[in-house]
Amino acid sequence: MSAQEKTVSVELAMEFGLSREEYDKILQIMGRTPTLTELGIFSVMWSEHCSYKSSRIHLKGFPTEAPWVVQGPGENAGVIDIGDDECVAFKIESHNHPSFIEPLQGAATGVGGILRDVFTMGARPIAAMNSLRFGELDNPKNRYLFSGVVKGIGWYGNCFGVPTVGGEVYFDDQYSTNPLVNAFALGYVKKDKIFLGRADGVGNPVMYVGAKTGRDGIHGATMASADFDENSEEKRPTVQVGDPFTEKLLLEACLELMQTDHIIGIQDMGAAGLTSSSFEMADRAGMGIEMWLDNIPCREEGMTPYEMMLSESQERMLMVVRQGSEDAVKAIFAKWDLDAEVVGRVTDDGRMRIIWQGQTMADLEIKPLVEAAPIYDRPYKRGAYLDEVQSFDFNTIHAPADLSDTLLRLLGSPTIASKEWVYQQYDHQVRTNTVILPGSDAALVRIKGGKKGVAMTTDCNSRFCYLNPYEGGKATVAEGARNIACSGAKPLAISDCLNFGNPQKPETMYQFVECVRGIKDACRELNIPVISGNVSLYNETSGKGAVYPTPTVSTVGLIEDIDLRLTQDFKQAGDHIFLLGA
Amino acid sequence: MNVGVVVFPGSNCDHDCDYAATLAGANTRFIWHKEGSVGNVDAIILPGGFSYGDYLRCGAIAKNSPVMADVIRFASEGRPVIGICNGFQILLESGLLPGALMCNNTLRFLCRNTSLRVETTRTPFTRKYRQSQVINVPVAHHDGSYYADEHTLQYLDAHDMVVFRYQDNPNGSLGDIAGICNEKGNVLGMMPHPERVVSPELGGTDGAPLFESLLEYVVSL
Amino acid sequence: MLARVYVTLKNGVLDPQGKAILGSLQDLGFEDASDVRVGKYIEVQVDATSASAAKERVAQMCQKLLANTVIENYRIEVTEES
Amino acid sequence: MLARVYVTLKNGVLDPQGKAILGSLQDLGFEDASDVRVGKYIEVQVDATSASAAKERVAQMCQKLLANTVIENYRIEVTEES
Ligand SMILES: Nc1ncnc2c1ncn2[C@@H]1O[C@H](COP(=O)(O)OP(=O)(O)O)[C@@H](O)[C@H]1O
Secondary structure, eight states, X not given: OOGGGOOOOHHHHHXXXXXXXXXXXXXXXXXXXXXXXXXXXXXXXXXXXXXXXXXXXXXXXXXXXXXXXXXXXXXXXXXXXXXXXXXXXXXXXXXXXXXXHSHHHHHHHHHHHHHHHHHTTTOEEEEEEEEEEEOOTTSHHHHHHHHHHHHHHHHHHHHHTXXXXXXXXXXXXXXXXXXXXXXXXXXXXXXXXXXXXXOOSTTOEEEEEESOBOSTTTTHHHHTTSOBOGGGGGGGGGOOOOOHXXXXXXXXXXXXXXXXXXXXXXXXXXXXXXXXXXHHHHHHHTOEEEEEGGGSOBSSTTOOHHHHHHOOOSSEXXXXXXXXXXXXXXXXXXXXXXXXXXXXXEESSSEEEEEETTEEEEEEEHHHHHHSSOOOOOOXXXXXXXXXXXXXXXXXXXXXXXXXXXXXXXXXXXXXXXXXXXXXXXXXXXXXXXXXXXTBSSEEEEOTTSSOEEEEEEEOOHXXXXXXXXXXXXXXXXXXXHHHHTTTOEEEXXXXXXXXXXXXXXXXXXXXXXXXXXXXXXXXXXXXXXEEEEEEOOOBBTTSOBOOOEEEEEEXXXXXXXXXXXXXXXXXXXXXXXXXXX | OEEEEEEOTTBOSHHHHHXXXXXXXXXXXXXXXXXXXXXXXXXXXXXXXXXXXXXXSTTTTGGGSHHHHHHHHHHHTTOOEEEETHHHHHHHHTTSSSSEEEOOTTSSOEEEEEEEEEOXXXXXXXXXXXXXXXXXXXXXXXXXXXXXXXXXXXXXXXXXXXXEEESSOSSOOGGGEEEEEOSSSOEEEESSOGGGSSBGGGTXXXXXXXXXXXXXXXXXX | OXXXXXXXXXXXXXXXXXXXXXXXXXXXXOTTEEEEEEEEEEEEEEOOSSHHHHHHHHHHHIIIIISOTTTEEEEEEEESOO | OEEEEEEEEXXXXXXXXXXXHHHHHHHTTXXXXXXXXXXXXXXXXXXXXXXXXXXXXXXXXXXXXXOOTTTEEEEEEEESXX
């Protein structure tokens, strides 16, 4: 993109995914026309993906507190206490659009991103899961997407060395125009070793660590905030490529550094890269940052400030360290063959000043950009389809004559059939902690050094959510809690990933609002707080309909003694079988 | 007994090997690949993982790491070296063992249990197994299909160098080979992961005798 | 007819493999190596009446399967040998 | 100088990847494809005073790293372009 030559105008703003009203608001905040770099920053910070502009008001009211919650929503990942000053950090996140464009790399970088979210908290990832939705497998395109995504998840997680212990896969043609790829990671951290994404301390150096910056994924965040259309193919060159090997080095280097007291704050450069990481870190601390783009390690020649600020190159982190610690930090990263550069410093004026070749390329007040981001209370309306599907008369269905045949057909359908083909491609045992392997209700990972174990599962019956969004939302939380309980553990908290269609359509917005209401009510009833999550909207290809409402929920629980764990298989002939529940 | 676990960038079963060796009663230490010497150890483990991301070929870049020259010296003195999974790939690339490992015939990464037959108990790693004992040990690899030319395969058989064979060949390995040793028997390479089955919670203990054998061997010297 | 297909990463696409190989070469003392890019080399035997027909056909194979055109380019050479 | 390295499997070494690609091609209707072999294509930028010196150097790189001569052959082409 030769964005550099473009002049800033309302048309360009719209090309970047902003609305006319949003552009007016920018003019009003700035009191002048923004520079190209500034406009780029606004467009990603105000994208649906980063600002949650359509969902934010509805996410309020999630129960987020409990005595065991150490960190609720708002950080890179949520954290809960599992006793003895031990904690686990976890989160689930979507990578739907990138996986649709390039399944292997899209899914791989989704795993990479969520792993970074966890280890920036200071937590070593000890388990991963994933939740997948594709169109039916009789279509070669869907088979291509499915096998590419599974290969990508396996490649990244296996190479990084995290066991992928669970997940779910559904096939339904409703997803053929927009598959869903949600990745979850969970890490272990001692309570006094948790790190946050804050840029505190005037004068402290801001450091860039990890891989070099290229032109990957520019406008990825805005892409994740738009429908797919026939021209989506053109967006392909922006695909990010993952490098799990570098990420593994980054993990080890970060954890080594975290044993020292050099770090003040750290954040992953995920969606919207340098922009969102620097703005969010400064905003949380109420500080400003002066950033020197000439020091950014670049992979390609001639990168512009606009490109550096918007690049979504993978395997990078932004850190604020103590003054005087620069060389010590560089030495640790050099041991792991990684770049670490000072790229700015913390200021007290609450502004982001971006300097390049002696010129100020952007000068923005941080608060309005982050906190005055647009918030929409989008209109919603109960879809007419609901009357039709809910008035379905079950008496019109007759019991099939040959039940065995029906049973075999059911068992043979890809959604119900064994998922061995998938999880055998994931290393689910590395780190020798997996005590319940894939294939049961929930996975169980022990915490070495004691008897404790952490159970986890990811669930969503999206067809149910389509038929009755409120009940579907409730049922999703309940299913997760049941899976944890059936493994012998107590559910403690969830992370949710809300995958929906275009929120500007009132019927889709209704599904969103109702599913969220269902999740809230179930969480309150079961006393399971939400500690992290992610929203993915616009999961549809224009003219071809949206995905089913899919609020994926990852539930995490604790078992005090792994010897009391339970698995779902029948153990021996002669045992009694009971049916519990309503 | 002091066991050194070599850590390459990208190794990820290093802690698991450490865990299994410690459980068997060994003292362990990690040896960073940039170290020029393995130091004062009685045995060396090259762990699994993805050294250098498995880029180019599995084990190809790791074989040139500074520490490998000393590992080769250590092995040539007849002292025990075991390479598991990626470690096996490194032993082949560095010429300590013959043959090569190629992409699984399924073309996919495969993580599952396999059943192995112990073909020889003459090595320091297998003396606590019974000859022809069948054990369950999981595999987790993408490139585990053993290849060697006809001549080499015959040589392996003739010199009792095949240590483990798959009962249910999962990857297309020639001769169902899962693990081999050198002529002397002091260098073992195997694709399956014995360190993953050393305690009942992990679903099995068939890997434990391997580490116990090693301990017994070293103590007996 | 034998078609040789060279599949390479598009400019600007990260090549972690090339980077790792370059680092290793330099560690081995090959400081004269300054860049490495890794691609695939595929030989396809194809029945065709002319080199240009073969090339045409193999180009279709590249589009459909041999190359991932999202991140890769391909180049085809056809020789009459078989 | 740019050296192009082609790494191919030796004759007689089974190529599961090539076989699988051939199978997929035929499934896709490319019945005119009768054999596929997959190798690596590596571009190395190397500082050298002559093409022959460059070739010599890259041959050493192949021996030491780029190819596994137990199962692979390699071929090198050098062009003066950079
Ligand atoms: N559906 C949700 N439920 C709970 N918390 C959420 C939800 N969506 C987002 N959050 C929280 O909002 C914050 C911002 O999320 P996000 O932008 O996805 O993080 P990142 O910076 O990693 O991209 C995170 O702390 C996340 O946990």
